[in-house]
Amino acid sequence: MRLISLLQKKSKLFYILLLLLGLINSIWSMGLLLLINNRIAGTSLPFVQGYDWQIYVVLILVSFFTARAFQSYTIRLTYELGNDLGLSVFEKLRFADYEEYIKLGEEKVRTATADVTTLQRFPNVFIETFNAIVMVTIGLGYLFYTNFFGALLILGVLSTLAVVYYIRNLSISRDLNTVRDLANVYQQNVNDFLRGFKDVKMSITRSNNIFIRYISQNRHRVKELTIKTLIKFMGNELMGNYLWYLLIGIIIFLLPVILHMTNVVNNQFVVTLLYLMGPVGIVVARISEFTQMQIAVDRLEQFHDKINASKAIAIGHGDLAATGGKFESIRFKEVTFEYYDERRAETFRLKPLTLDIKKGESIFITGGNGSGKSTFVNLLTGLYVPHTGTIALNGQVITESTYPGYRNRIAAIFTDSILFNENYDGLDLAPDNERLMFWLRKMELENIVTFDNEKKSIKADLSKGQQKRLALIYIMLEDKDVIVLDEWAAEQDPVFRAYFYKKIIPELKQMGKTVIVVTHDDTYFHCGERLIKFDYGNIVSDTSINAASDLHYAL
């Protein structure tokens, strides 16, 4: 993606408007220069004599209204571009495959949002620079028109210094990139410090190391590098400012001697140079900003390419109607899935899985750490798509376009599920909702939570176990047929854990729900109807509890 195409995409009229701006600006700049210089020289404007002040007023008015119109246009364009780019990151992301998202990583999403902030300034910077370039061109053109060799000399000095300035700026940008990398590390250290506050307090070595070896050292390096960069930057700015004294010196002392310039031409050169100071400063200062923006746009493009590679994007919410009808069964047929761990150069494989889940079953999934339970849950809930094999809902194989609808039919609480700050599900979370109150009583949260009537949500500072209970209540209000709970009971106290297995699960079954529970609680295995055991990515036993049939798979 080229930077410039960003603007064209945003506004079809962009180039036409730009041309108009260039034209008006050229007329304004040229007119102003001619007018001032002719007044100083005591001559009148060519072609239009005797209308100097009228022309001056018209020029100012045209310039004022053009600047006003363009700046309003730029402000709108700037914020629309930032808004669109920012929203497009999340709009695409929500349709992306979960597997692709995991591969992409949260860090890349955060960098992409930072890049959007950098790019947001682009329309502003671009129009400002374009304006400045027009003015510089007119100014230099006028100098060449006035005295060719004098202008050539000035252009030579200006160009040499612009190149020096640019090279020095590149080294400043490199240092700034290092500062940014250090800032990322600092952010991680600070996150560790704040999230792990309790653990930091528990060990003197840990506390000293995180503060001295990481946080302090990082800040020290950032401080040194920032001071160095700011001094270099200040040197550049000073050099830029003093350049004008050098040029004015050349004009008033050198040019009259070597080019035998008259006083009038000399004055015209000085006035034009003073007029050029602002625009040249803008052009030079913006060069490094464009480099940063080009990096941001390239990175953003890579990000979009990566997400676009996710086949799910094009499907969006897919074909929701196709997964309608009453829930009867889920069938896994020869389903496989694998991860490749690059660092360990190892592959974890979920071996071909074939199994049926029928309406109303309560199934317990167990197995050692790393045996593949969560991978299975991710496949069952439709977050992962099988690498080979198929999953069918009510006998219909789920396809790319029916995956979103399939996921939508399952309610799940994962080990790392969170309670959102807002009521995104649009649930009826008011005290007059009898079902809600019934479940709050059942989960022993009735006297703990409070209602936020304005936000239509529940407010509470809850323990981890209580958060899981509230999440289960929300699931009951969602009223989906299939409920998947990944180690839900792990954070419950023994009394409530027993209550969950002995009372709640049978009740869910009575309500016609199909419940799949990942659990290590072998004391309560008898509370389910079926026990599936995983080992090394394989189902090693699928046992029907309380029934004679005992299906054992060979290891």
Ligand SMILES: Nc1ncnc2c1ncn2[C@@H]1O[C@H](COP(=O)(O)OP(=O)(O)OP(=O)(O)O)[C@@H](O)[C@H]1O
């Ligand atoms: N995103 C991933 N990338 C690479 N490997 C992964 C990824 N997620 C899991 N694995 C690997 O897959 C294997 C199975 O993981 P899984 O999370 O399914 O196990 P689990 O049975 O749920 O374990 P636990 O009881 O500890 O939660 C592990 O060896 C793990 O290292």
